[in-house]
Amino acid sequence: MTERTRKVRTYHEVADPDSEDIVGQIEAQRSKLVGRLADIDRLVVVASGKGGVGKSAITANLAALIAERGRRVGAIDGDLHGPSLAAMLGAERTPLVVSEHGVEPAVGAAGVKLMSMDLVLSDGAPLEWRQPEVAGFVYQSTLDTGAVRELLADVVWGELDFLLIDAPPGTDKLARLLELLPVIDTLLLVTTPSEAARRAVGRTVRQAHGTGISTIGLVANMTAHECPDCGRSEPMFEADGAARLATETGLELWAEVPFEPRFAVATDAGRPLVLEAPESPAARELGRLATKLANATSDTA
């Protein structure tokens, strides 16, 4: 038997250590993102864990109201596949200017700086990635996360007092978003009084507690319906899931936003209710929420 004497050299023996630098590329992505967010005073994530609870409408109204009060506000629509924030903030669809510094954000109601896939996709088209024809699901999460990273890191946000991020529904997507962010000042979890929402958002609370975010507030949306004629208020749901969720998790219920038909109408028209009808019950409650958010410090959880 012939003894094998050939020795093949290792990759690191033959490669220039700087030639590919995959770790360096990942670190560069991270450092770009951190650098971009360095001029932002408060990073607020608005999430839920349950779809259809009005998270984007709450985000749009909070952003517009805080901006209306004179603060510099940005908003990111993290829901890549169902973007709605740009429309809710009435942002005009004009070409996004790309300079050597990055992409200039669109501007919505009250001067809110905004970025959303809604401004990038063909009108009415779903987000579709260039990917192999089979097993596209394998790539979906990677590409989605990369896109959110770019919305954070490649947009010229400048100096902001607040950057609100409208997170997509689902604990999986929220987890990836939280991993991207170097620091989160406040996590607002939007729910409704329904039992289904209590269970779903409860999972998100549990997830959030594991991330070390110190300031978490619950927002109950669609808590009551107020008759526009007689002013009588009636609960929207029989259950008191939001209050129960607060009790069970030890989180404070920061706001209870009633449902109003004109809230939906204003939202659809791209005119945030807080600007359109600031004296309406929902707008007043959102105003209290905005104040609470502005005053929140890391020890208010």
Place this chain on the structure above:
Amino acid sequence: MKFLCIDCDEVMTFAERELPGDGTLAAVFECPDCGREMAMLTNPMETKLVSGLGIQVGGRTVPDQPLELVRSSVTTGDEQAFADLPLTAGTVRWSEAAAERLQGVPGFVRGMVKKIYGEYAVERGIEEITPEIMDRARQDLGLEGM
């Protein structure tokens, strides 16, 4: 990834890239000693997964572009979504044929591609971009699909 010519114990050097179809990237390598050639055929699915991380296999050849992943990977983007500002670090002319070829690039990513070619030309003191320069840049920078 490196390729070693075992007989010569030499690292094979990159010779050329080809796109034979179905998303495969063929990279031809050559032994600097004996001249033996070999072609590495990438698995399109693996390559896509890595590029989805925003990582350039083989190392970055051009600076990171704003929304690079979105612009290069979204197929349903609005042709009018972006307005790319012209180069700030020098000027370069585009020949008629090169400009026509550039028009074949989807509008969603065209501005970014134009900027990359422009910077390539400016850095090398090239005054006019022609289809030949575009080919050379594609090969030098690894701009498959642009």
